[in-house]
Amino acid sequence: MDIIITSQESQLKTAQKFVKIFKLSDICLVYLHDKRVFAEDKIFHSGISKNDFTIINPLQIPLKSTYANIYTLYKFNKIIKRLINEYNPKKIYLFGFGTIYNIIVKIGRKSGVEINLIEEGLSQYLEPDKRKISFSFQHISESFNLILSLLRKKVSSRNIFYNIIYMPVYIILFSVKFLGISDFHILIMKILRIYPEFFEETTNFDNAFLAFPEIVKNICAKNFHQINIIEYKSNTRYHVKNKKKILFVSQQYATKNTYNIFYTSIFSILHEIVFNNNYIIDIKLHPRENKDLIIDIFKSGNFNSDICILENSNYNAEEILLSGEYHTLSSISSSTLVYCMSYFSNIRAFSIGSELLYRLSNQAPLQMRHDINELNLRFNVAQYRAGKSLESIFYNDISVLGNPPALSGASRV
Known part of the structure; x- marks a missing residue:
């Protein structure tokens, strides 16, 4: 029995589509979670069908196991060994990767398991420093x-x-x-030299299934396959109903101490966009963002009533775009911006990242600063700046990404 390993709700339906498109059978779907954030019915509320998997295993891992802690890494190591020994897989499919996934890869390699990477966002295209663990x-x-x-x-x-x-x-x-x-x-x-694999900057894969393999520089894989990531999200045909509506996809960057200034700055930028361009903006929050706190911050400011925070749903940003309600997409540095530019010919995309960095100054989270720099460096995404109309910021040429072919199985690059 082969294993698919996920760790985010958004990955569950993608895993289901992946299994169907590549006609995989006898699959154990593993959902890594810690007790702090997991609800027992989270997997099934995501909309996946039990019939597509032989076993669905919500696997609890130690709290903060993704951080350097000898004891929790020891426990995580034992949990993964037990998982592989129990199911004896020939293949493991990982959705995304990080430092802790290097431990999964090492244990799998020792057991002769084929290790495959499936894209989750664009984190694979960022510099290795994002995953580098060092001490001070x-x-x-x-x-x-x-x-x-x-x-x-x-x-x-x-x-x-x-x-x-x-x-x-x-x-x-x-x-x-x-x-x-x-x-x-x-x-x-x-x-x-305890768990040296935890400090490795790159991971070697047998196969990497990515939306844009032609721009990958930081992944080592024997084979690269191109996949249509949007095809995995929905097969619905879309048409734009309202050309004055923007979907803003929020991201979890703020810390406990910076929540107020972070979201006040975001709302101020969105307020300017609505006021100066006569748009309506709907905000889709990240599942791990504190919705109640964000709503309180919004209500405490004098922000435009044409800005609305959407209720939580089981739909991700791509599926919402496919509904046809939105003419424009915005975010800070979300991979959805890049996908939108490539797959949605009549939906425009822009980032508020550069303007947000300017307003936050030295209070901007380091990870956000890094991701926005990568977005500007690698992808031709329009950037909003104060005082400019939306019409003036959009680029005419988005040929940097090209037009990925429709998915008909895995194509060798």
Whole structure:
């Protein structure tokens, strides 16, 4: 029995389409999750059919296993070994990849399993630095000082006799906090050569199924196959009903401390677009974004009523575009922008990424900064800037991507 490994809701229906198009049988669909974010019925609410898979396995992995932690990586290693031993697959299909997937690849290779990559977004086209794991003595020092200052505050708020009695507890608390520092684990793992595959920058695949294999530079694979990623989303024919409607696809970049300034900046940009161009904008939030908090931020500002936050649905951005309700697509750096330019001839696409970076200044998340730079460097996506009309920013020539052929199976590149 072969295995498909997914870790996001959006990948589930894509996996179902992949199985149907390539006529795969006897497949175990594995959904990696941690207890923190998983609901038992999430898989089946995504709209997939149980009939397309022999087994559907929601596999719980350790909390924060994607970060450098010796204990959680040890547990993850055991879970994957148990999975491969149980199903004894000839092939494993991975949707996307990251540092933790290198461990899956290594265990699979040792068992003689064919390892295949299926595109999920455009993360494969970004520079390897996105997946590079490194440590910093400065981070360790900063974490040490932060833990120490918090402990000092606790000690200073209590009398001397209480502190003497509870000193062993303080020492234990400090030790547990310090030993949990990710950079400390990275240092130990590098010195002792523990799980070296976790630090590998590239992964070798037997086959890579990608929408634009001709521009791949950071993936090592024996064979590249071109797939029509939009074909996987829906077979619905579309037509534009309302030429004054924009779909804005949001992305999870903000941290707990930057939520307010991040979304206030986004809403300000969208407000300007609506006001100056007489558009209606619907916002599709990312499943992991805090919808209630975002709505509160929107309500607290004086933003245009023609901006609407869509209710959560089981549809991804491509499927919403296929409904025919939207004339224009916008986002920060979403791969949907690139797909739209290539597959939707009568839907325009633009990014607000550069303008958002300018407004956030040094408070812009590093990952967002990196992704927007990659989008500007590699893809001919129009960028909105304040004071410019939408009509003036769209490029006439989007031949950089070409016109990918219709899917009739895997085509060798």
